[in-house]
Amino acid sequence: MGLAVYVHIPFCVRKCNYCDFPSYPVAGMDVDGYLAAMGREMSWYKGDIAGTEVSTLYVGGGTPSILANGQLEFLFEAIRHNFTFEADAEISLEANPGTLDFSKLNLLKELGVNRLSLGVQGLDPGLLKRLGRIHTPGQALEAFDLARRAGFTNINLDLMHGLPGMTEEGWRQTLQQAVALGPEHISVYGLIIEEETPFGLEYEAGSLELPDEEERARMFAWSGEFLTESGYNHYEISNYALPGRECRHNQVYWRNEKYLGFGAGAASYRHRVRRTNYRQVGQYMAVVSQGRLPLEEKEETAPAQEISETMFLGLRLTAGVQRSWFLQRFGIELDQVYGDRVAALVSKGLLLDDGDSVRLSSSGILLANEVFCEFLP
Template sequence: MIRAAYVHIPFCETICYYCDFPKVFAKGQPLEAYVDALLKEVEETVRVTPSDRLDTLFIGGGTPTVLSSELLRKLCEGLKKFLPLAQDAEWTIEANPEDVSQEKLDVLKAVGVNRLSFGVQSFDPDVLQAIGRAHTPEKAISTIKKAQATGFENISVDIMFALPKQTQDSFVHSMETVVGLEIQHVSSYALILEEKTQFANWVRSGRLELPSEDTEANQYEMLLKFMSECGYNPYEISNFARPGFQSRHNLTYWNNESYYGFGAGAHGYVEGIRTQNIAVPSHYIESMMSGKGPYLRTSTVTRGEQMEEELFLGLRKVEGVSIQRFQEKFGVSLRTVYGKVIENLKEKGWVETSHTHLRLTKEGMFLGNEVFQSFLVDSFDKK
């Protein structure tokens, strides 16, 4: 049964130099027509594939808060009308410090949004400028305080590391600022150099040099230590929460469970089928309004792929993959399918097992993708 929904708002005021998310400049875009098309998708999808209760709703982007107060209200009221949100549902919206006014905060609070996720990335002005963010540290701090004063008691911030111009002191200062603001949840990722970004162009032309892998590993180690010392529990490779404030929505992904994906460029996972929506907003609107639907492509996930995903995603969690859940879900034991791979990884010291779970060791967490790749080995039958 589907218990989660993701809604994508693919518009941004400015484009960050490292970003490869599906997004376009907001200026000149048909924002209201987009919200209309999106709500049409929501209404039609839940009619065909209903859920009796949603536990989480996540509005991400792009920058959802680029929408005006009126459009935010229209979007949220529409979502409430068509989606069966549980009374205690976690309802998150991603917010950019630059464009969150008091009026928007009031609208979000009134409609029932109860979790804000701020794209802060750093509290160092030089770093913010180097990565193309529009806000200043002062603006981020004042917006977060405004949100707290409005009554939001579950706030997350994104903080990046391995960024250009970012010294160890600068990274520590950003983390200290987060703690000082009494934030409940932190997502912290290293910069990944993606093709088709401004940064990739600059690295290719020699205009930009990124921090070394050693710097990245040092900063990650520092992050793990600092967060734990400050009372934030690591519960996923890149996510830390005060007790009771883990992201229920993101756990849906890491638990390899179903979710709707609405909006241009959104991905969904519904009844064993992965859906990918048309990414260009004008094409998406045209397709929705002419009755052709939102999808660019859909694909059925084979049993073997489901097993691989169960491992890739589950191993991101600190608690790891549940051995019992794997058995219940696939009717075969984890050991039968992945016994040799697990033994091999254990010998290397990258994974460990308890009676209940398979999980990454600390060394495995540093290697991440390299460990996950091992579960793609096709020398055994997963059918």
């Protein structure tokens, strides 16, 4: 397995009402300076990773597609200057439908992007507005069409359910419309209310009208049934793909394998060390300009913690954790570490154990966080 690289573009047109990702409104930001800082950060790893090719690159955000064509060219030149890629590397880029046009899509294709992840989130005009998204349903559909015309054959659509004011029928229509487009991959997330966001504040004030817990559970369950019937493989709690189109990059995270992250707030994990960069863009750039690695945190993971993280991250995958894989990676039998816990969760109906692998049952998927807590060290 080669290297997995993440590149963070922390700029958006404006903040959405639910978002607590490390992203900032782009107005007044020194985007060129930020890209140059990232290029410099990458160059410091060049010697360290010499001889290792990149198998997956994920340009996420924020809104990477907010970059102007010249800035995208600069970014990819910096990336290619510092890394060599496997011939069939997966190169993903996240795009907001409100920031795409045909020329940018063609350029992305030329730059080697072969997987486009469109942040559609919804196809109901009122709900998109309520979320604070900058695009309309029409722009989302047009972006998909333009991406196909530019030659993208691997497209993900991000969608959200459990939104304020969303009905079950409304969600069904959205998902049916999305599937009718024929994307290779669909990510379906339930809205999470984060503190300090506009939605978080409304929630605290009691003025956010969310579907109740049962409705949200039904939206999630129906999504799984419908997408599976439509030919998508439910391969991770929130992710569905046509056969062979599972996101390779994200599977690196769920298998707790090594990756390198660049940019403000980006994380890396190698040799059991997790490093996180300064989240604030100004601070990130200032530290890089002093010639220092922009690390806000560095934590060595104890072996027991690595095993625990690998277990609960692996359970996010519907294929679960294979005993043979676990033994090969850690040199110890899974049952020696977790035999009792697995048996208890199987008897509660939350895990399935076929002797080879351990995975979440359908009730376990709904109560995934409770199951994961059982594997904390």
